[in-house]
Amino acid sequence: MPDSAADRFLRYVVIDTQSDAASKTQPSTEKQKNLGRLLVEELLAIGVADAHLDEHGYVYGTIPSNSPKNNVPVICFCAHMDTAPDFSGTNVRPQVVRNYQGGDIRLPGDPSQVIRVADHPVLKTLVGEDIITSDGTTLLGADDKAGIAEIMAAAEFLINNPDVKHGTIRILFTTDEEIGRGVDKVDLQKLGADFGYTMDGETAGTIEDETFSADAVEIAVKGVAIHPGFAFGKMENAIRIAGEIVARLPKDMAPETTTGRDGFIHPTGVSAVMEKASLSFIIRDFTEEGLKEKEALLEAISKEVMAAYPGSSHTFTVKEQYRNMKVVLDRHPEIVDYAVEAIRRAGMEPQRGSIRGGTDGSRLSFMGLPCANIFAGGHAFHSPLEFVSAQDMDRAARTIVELAKLWEERA
Secondary structure: OOOOHHHHHHHHHOOOOEOOOOOOOOOOOOOHHHHHHHHHHHHHHHOOOOOEEOOOOOEEEEEOOOOOOOOOOOEEEEEEOOEOOOOOOOOOOOEEEOOOOOOOEEOOOOOOOEEOOOOOHHHHHHOOOOEEEOOOOOOOOHHHHHHHHHHHHHHHHHHHOOOOOOOOEEEEEEOOHHHOOOOOOOOHHHHOOOEEEEEEEOOOOEEEEEEOEEEEEEEEEEOEOOOHHHOOOOOEOHHHHHHHHHHOOOHHHOHHHOOOOOOEEEEEEEEEOOOEEEEEEEEEEOOHHHHHHHHHHHHHHHHHHHHOOOOOEEEEEEEEEEOOOHHHHOOOHHHHHHHHHHHHHOOOOOEEEEEOOOOHHHHHHHHOOOEEEEEOOEEOOOOOOOEEEHHHHHHHHHHHHHHHHHHHHOO
8 A cells, every 4th residue: 555645744744854044055954864865765665766865955856757748748846845943843743633523623742732723714624634733842844744745645656557647757855945045956957847836835725826026135234332331422322223223114014914915024133232233124025016115115214214323324235035936927827727627636626826925936937947836735834833634635646646647638
């Protein structure tokens, strides 16, 4: 009996793969390769003969075409191995609530952690399914080990069922997605795919063809430091300057006050002493214009604050992170159309959505591999309340198989 996606998932989540934004290496943490090595072993065992781990921690593999047609596009399925630095990913102890009967789920390792139906109404649709959670002391890692497990389960199915016709399928497992470096070192020539799908979404049945566009902003402030006993009329405290900049940010333009298609300005870090301060921000919007407006607003606020401190100076640096993949995907409507059809064939009602975030797919799309994002089934990502339904993972694996068939049929 082949392993289900859930069997695989339970093996993968206990391997700590947390990435680290402060690290300068790729992968940012060596431990991500521990999962990579296991995945290569498993791929080789199911018959993916060229599976290998490269020096950057990426896993590549190929399921050769078994189609009589020679014009079937090469499709890549991609997921990331790292978990978010936001919450501990060490010593993950997964729990399975078999045949979930509804109601809140209290997590055994920390009873103060409760997955409440009021906060996660999707639970009402999962009655009778097997819900996998952490014990409440760590995150679970469904983001994105669910995606990995689903790709692996689908790969095994395709190899074991040669009567299911498909073109060449490429498998790519990346590192460091959670810190925005997921595809920095991907060798697209080696990958050789025409189109792709990241398995990194949430609710079963969703296909996402749009992400935020994203920039980072760094503001460095140089104040005037002097002994506080002799500071009258002279000191310009960089800590106060930094505080004033943050205090003037519009309250209705924060992640916690925006939803839908509204973007935000989000301070992610402040470090300050009297003589100097540095502030880090992320700016998000679905349009390039919205992004530029928010950056101009932040720059105007910092200039306004600095005007009151004539002895001090500041620099304002914008760094591009990723762009809304819809721009690229709209040129290849079949990528999303086939995904919608595959989801329907796998027994779900397709839902098209936008991601208030980014995926490896956004970057890959602009690097030349147009890539939409398909559900992996997880919920409450980056928190100890993360959960996923085993049956939703099977539905995602079925969606991958249906997609492989569709690209072959329509070629």
